Amino acid sequence: MLDILAYLPAKRKTSSSGWVSFNAPCCPHNGENQDRRSRGGLKLSDEGWSFHCFNCGYTASFILGRNLSYKARKLLSWLNVPQEEIERINLESLKHKSIAGLLSERQQVSNELQGIRFEEREIAMGELLSEENTLELDYLRARCVPMDYPYMRQLLPTGRDSIIIPFTYNHSIVGHCRRYLDNRTPKYINDIQPGYVFGTDLQNDAWNYVLVMEGVFDALSISGLAVLHAEINDAQVRLIRSLGREVVVVPDQDAAGMKLVDRAVELGWSVSMPEWPGCKDVNDAVIKYGRLATLITILDSRDRSKIKIELRKKQILKQ
Numbered sequence: 001m002l003d004i005l006a007y008l009p010a011k012r013k014t015s016s017s018g019w020v021s022f023n024a025p026c027c028p029h030n031g032e033n034q035d036r037r038s039r040g041g042l043k044l045s046d047e048g049w050s051f052h053c054f055n056c057g058y059t060a061s062f063i064l065g066r067n068l069s070y071k072a073r074k075l076l077s078w079l080n081v082p083q084e085e086i087e088r089i090n091l092e093s094l095k096h097k098s099i100a101g102l103l104s105e106r107q108q109v110s111n112e113l114q115g116i117r118f119e120e121r122e123i124a125m126g127e128l129l130s131e132e133n134t135l136e137l138d139y140l141r142a143r144c145v146p147m148d149y150p151y152m153r154q155l156l157p158t159g160r161d162s163i164i165i166p167f168t169y170n171h172s173i174v175g176h177c178r179r180y181l182d183n184r185t186p187k188y189i190n191d192i193q194p195g196y197v198f199g200t201d202l203q204n205d206a207w208n209y210v211l212v213m214e215g216v217f218d219a220l221s222i223s224g225l226a227v228l229h230a231e232i233n234d235a236q237v238r239l240i241r242s243l244g245r246e247v248v249v250v251p252d253q254d255a256a257g258m259k260l261v262d263r264a265v266e267l268g269w270s271v272s273m274p275e276w277p278g279c280k281d282v283n284d285a286v287i288k289y290g291r292l293a294t295l296i297t298i299l300d301s302r303d304r305s306k307i308k309i310e311l312r313k314k315q316i317l318k319q
């Protein structure tokens, strides 16, 4: 298997979240100046790697068992990987072509046919968090979200500290959520494309369930999906269905969250409203009880019975 790290520039840094940053090789090929601020980020996974350039916005990824994409080939050639080596990697990868890989390729084709597609978006002046960004890192740790997500900050001199959570779809950036860290409003600013659901890239092929929540921190803290408001529109329903899992909606335990419950019942999806005293949403529960305990209570409390769901809803509204 290709050791892609061997082809990266010698000057590089690995962050605690596993991102390797180095001067991106892509920018001059995309009409930008040569990157001199290590704005290329590469992350290895069990099955391959993904690359984001936070200067010119170029992205590419590779998954073992798949064909090398056009963008991945270009990236490798900009990293001076010889052409015959690129061909060898492709052949080698296809030897690993698995049923899972074939199924997920078919899934991608079917999503394209259904019109589930998002355009790539740039995060202007965005930069991956580094060790020095202690304010941002402390905030994320306090919210008990996985630290290996590519969180960013912006280099704009606005004076308000914020964290940017890139929204990805098939590992390309298609929007973002900005969470300001002071107590002023607005707390959040989102760049969301219609029909987008956050968290599809956090799902594992082996899982039977997919948890659907409202907020991005809820989704991050338990590897679920976020619909990003207290409703689920039809395009989002199509995208969630395309995952082919049993859907469990976990609403915020407040009046607005109950709108999500009504919609879930309408769609015939399960709903889970565990008893978490003092917790308003999944992220609160993860902070209080931990990720595993929260997950267990969610799966234990899931229900499809309209009567039971209505009763629990009334209880919550009284609280």
Ligand SMILES: [Zn+2]
Residues within 6 Å of the ligand: 024, 025, 026, 027, 028, 035, 053, 054, 055, 056, 057, 058
């Ligand atoms: Zn670039």
